[in-house]
Amino acid sequence: MSIRSLPEELAEKARVELNEDPKRVKDDLQHIKDWLAKQPHLRARTDDQWLVAFLRGCKFSLERTKEKLDLFYTVRNTSQELFRIKHTDPTFNEILEMGAYLILPKVSSPTSPRVAIIRPGSYDPEKYTISDVIAVNNILQKILCMDDDNMVVAGLHTILDLEGVTMGHFLQMTPMLMKKMVVLTQDAMPVRMKGTHYINAPKGFETIFNAIKNLLNEKNQTRLYVYNKNFEEIYKYIPKDILPTEYGGDGGSIKEIAEYWKKKVQEYRDFLDEDLQYGTDESKRPGKPRTAEDLYGLEGSFRQLQFD
Numbered sequence: 001m002s003i004r005s006l007p008e009e010l011a012e013k014a015r016v017e018l019n020e021d022p023k024r025v026k027d028d029l030q031h032i033k034d035w036l037a038k039q040p041h042l043r044a045r046t047d048d049q050w051l052v053a054f055l056r057g058c059k060f061s062l063e064r065t066k067e068k069l070d071l072f073y074t075v076r077n078t079s080q081e082l083f084r085i086k087h088t089d090p091t092f093n094e095i096l097e098m099g100a101y102l103i104l105p106k107v108s109s110p111t112s113p114r115v116a117i118i119r120p121g122s123y124d125p126e127k128y129t130i131s132d133v134i135a136v137n138n139i140l141q142k143i144l145c146m147d148d149d150n151m152v153v154a155g156l157h158t159i160l161d162l163e164g165v166t167m168g169h170f171l172q173m174t175p176m177l178m179k180k181m182v183v184l185t186q187d188a189m190p191v192r193m194k195g196t197h198y199i200n201a202p203k204g205f206e207t208i209f210n211a212i213k214n215l216l217n218e219k220n221q222t223r224l225y226v227y228n229k230n231f232e233e234i235y236k237y238i239p240k241d242i243l244p245t246e247y248g249g250d251g252g253s254i255k256e257i258a259e260y261w262k263k264k265v266q267e268y269r270d271f272l273d274e275d276l277q278y279g280t281d282e283s284k285r286p287g288k289p290r291t292a293e294d295l296y297g298l299e300g301s302f303r304q305l306q307f308d
Contacts, residue, residue, distance in 0.1 A: 002048045003025070003049055004149065006149055010110060010149055010153050018056050018060060020055075024060075025052065028055055028062060029055070031062055032051050032065060032069070033046050040286065041280050041282060041285035043280070044073055045275065045278055047146070050146060051065075052152075056190065057189070057191060068188065071183075071187055071188045072188040073278060073280045074188075074282075074290050074295070076278075076280070077282065078291065078292040078295050079184060081131045082134045082135055082184060083138055084131070084132075085135035086276070087265050092139065095123065096136060096258045096261055096262060096265075097255075098123055099117075099122050100119055100122045101116065101117075101119075101136050102116060102257050103140055103257075104116070104117070104244070106242040106251045107154075107242065108239040108241070111154055112150060112154055113155040113192075114144065114148055114156050115157045115238055115242065116156060116157070116159070117244070118161070120160075120162065121161070121162060121163050121164025121166075125166065125172060126168065129172050130177070131172075139272065140261065140265075141189060141191065142275060143265070146268070154194075155193065155194040156192065158196045159197045160196060161200055162198060162199065162202055162205060163199075165202055165205075173208050175211065176296060178208075178215060182212065182215040183295055186216060186217060193223060194223065195225060197225045197231075197234050197237065198225065198226045199228070199231045200228070200231075201226055201228050225237075
């Protein structure tokens with residue numbers, strides 16, 4: 001079994017919060033591998049470190065782990081626009097360098113969640129889309145599932161900084177895209193969402209906020225926080241010192257954080273190359289193939305958002 005040992009405090013958190021029993025992990029992994037081998041439609045990674053991220057994300061429920069793995073690979077087929085950028089594309093580094101999506105290298109304690117910052121106002125909506133930013137995020141999240149025990153065990157806080165967001169950005173957020181984003185982040189990824197914190201919210205934001213909130217499950221609805229311009233309150237959840245220098249913290253500049261991730265992506269280049277082959281072949285799925293309509297509903301069934 002090739003899994004990193006967790007530091008003592010994080011191992012205790014995994015035991016208490018995720019039902020992790022080190023004596024059982026090997027058997028649980030074998031159970032999942034045996035199940036995957038019998039799924040004719042699924043082409044899935046079987047690295048121990050990868051699969052244990054899904055077990056932890058499902059609190060070691062074997063049935064939920066199977067459902068999440070199946071959904072994770074199905075979403076790649078049904079939401080291809082959220083996966084269209086590859087780690088080798090020039091666009092990938094462009095989005096990384098402008099700091100549209102940042103994963104902070106520091107955590108505030110050995111058992112703290114990881115923190116990410118999304119800055120849609122940093123990209124030109126004439127040139128890039130929110131789907132491009134999510135595609136970059138998806139690549140980094142795959143690395144985190146393999147590399148980052150804090151995120152896998154303790155979860156993820158996301159800061160959504162809406163400084164500089166324009167109507168052009170808002171208009172990219174179609175109801176169908178929001179539904180796909182929620183299915184991906186809430187249901188398919190093995191990540192515990194610990195909170196989404198909105199800062200610098202502009203006029204018109206409530207329309208998007210309410211639409212997304214209505215798509216979330218009850219638990220995640222209670223983990224949405226809006227600070228507008230006064231975000232001192234955010235430090236209750238995310239200590240100031242781990243934030244980038246541009247946010248008054250000691251976590252390095254946005255440029256330095258982007259460079260850190262460019263190096264990390266290079267380290268994981270072979271892993272990411274290999275990962276492109278995985279997904280589902282719906283023609284081989286036992287029973288009925290799963291379509292985008294099954295997962296997200298009909299495109300026409302969503303009312304278009306009205307902005308003032």
